[in-house]
Amino acid sequence: MPTKHGPVRSRTVAPRRAAAAALAAIVLPLTGCGSLLGEEAAGSDGDDAPITLTVSTFNDFGYTDELLARYTEEHPNVTVEHIVAPTSDEARLQMLKAFTTGDGSELADVVAAEVDWLPELMEHSELFEDLTDPEVTKRWVDWKVAQATTTDGKLLGYGTDIGPEAICYRADLFEAAGLPTGRDEVAQLLGGKGATWDRYFEVGRQFTAQSDAAWFDGTTGMFQGMVNQLPAAFEDPATQKPTDLATNSEVRAIYDQITSGINDGLSAGLEQWTPQWTAGFQQNAFATMLCPGWMMGPIESYSQGVKGWDVANVFPGGGGNWGGSFLTVPSAGLHTEEAKELAAWLTAPEQQTEAFTTAGAFPSQLEAQGSEAVQGYVNPFFNNAPVGTIFTARAQSIDGAPHKGQYYFAIRDEVNNALAAVDAGTNSPEIAWNQAVQTVSGFRIKE
Secondary structure, X not given: OOOOOOOOOOOOHHHHHHHHHXXXXXXXXXXXXXXXXXXXXXXXXXOOOOEEEEEEEEOOOOOOHHHHHHHHHHOOOEEEEEEEEOOHHHHHHHHHHHHOOOOOOOOOOEEEEEOOOHHHHHOOHHXXXXXXXXXXXXXXXXXHHHHOEOOOOOEOOEEEEEXXXXXXXXXXXXHHOOOOOOHHHHHHHOOHHHOXXXXXXHHHHHHHXXXXXXXXXXXXXXXXXXXXXXXXXXXXXXXXXXXXXXHOHHHXXXXXXXXXXXXXXXXXXXXXXOHHHHHHOOOOOEEEEEEEHHHHHXXXXXXXXXXXXXXXXXXXXXXXXXXXXXXXXXXXXXXXXHHHHHHHHHOOHHHHHHHHHHHOOEEXXXXXXXXXXXXXXXXXXXXXXXXXXXXXXXXXXXXXXXXXXOOHHHHHHHHHHHHHHHHHOOOXXXXXXXXXXXXXXXXXXXX
């Protein structure tokens, strides 16, 4: 999840570039990193002895204190301690640091992993429990299960949410610019079922010609939404090796379309999850966002007092998924069987439904998707949009999961760095691209 579950990046280009290079080698110190594993209570020799299970997540998974207390009511000997990292990146760093111990003993009993860095975790699959269980493995959409399954058939994670994408927009800013405002009208304005990125950027140019606001917030979400529609953006699925970014015409075409939009004033130049970005919601800085279900939570949080947000059932280029996470169980835990049971409970239909209505985390669970609570859910902040049915429709438009290997996160971050530099006006599109190509070529040399 975002991102909640999408790319959450640090606030300057240079530190990100240095971090990506270090993480590619997966050599990180453990300084200042205490163990997160639940400690075994005194006298915990029997099945009913009191134990503490730790769950580490990031951002907002919808796991409220009330929800976790319900688990303890059903399992009186179990206390659940919830550890929440502020961002997906910080959770990823914690996990990679823990790998340097050799056994993952620094990890919590149940650990959330975001889909874009799950492949790095799967390189250490021996450190995690196989969660294969015939009673639960039919719960999820097939492509969600495939994302967490190793080549030898080991299931490393139970799916939490997925991130089907729609378009969130400011109807008041649309009206001021002379554009349609109703969600069905906006969907048709962007092309309806045949919506394309060309059309999205074309309407953006129409909008900015009549408004002081930008069309979209910045490059982070734009690139993520577009690149997730490529079957294999950065790596060859057959060899698992990075492809040559210099000759990657599909990624370059996306890069060129976004930088062209920047040059035409469509971007507000705001990097997601920075103070400037959060302030932009209050400053009418932009009119649209690529919007997975989980993004509704941050939009509402940062837009308090702002009226006009709505959600259109449309997405350029067809279906798209941004983000989504999994719950894993490290084998070094003191209570792996109990941790598996907790992970299964947290990803059951009832809890996934509650997470959606609480935090906008759209269920990967088929039963939860079809539940009355999800299908009938409307979001008052988004002009009473029927977001349950909207995001179900967007989920049904997703053909499958793109290939993401162990280099995906690092390569994607390098291209994000290049786009951020162009958006900030610190580099030209060509120089920034060439710098990304040079860095990524180092990953290929290592192969």
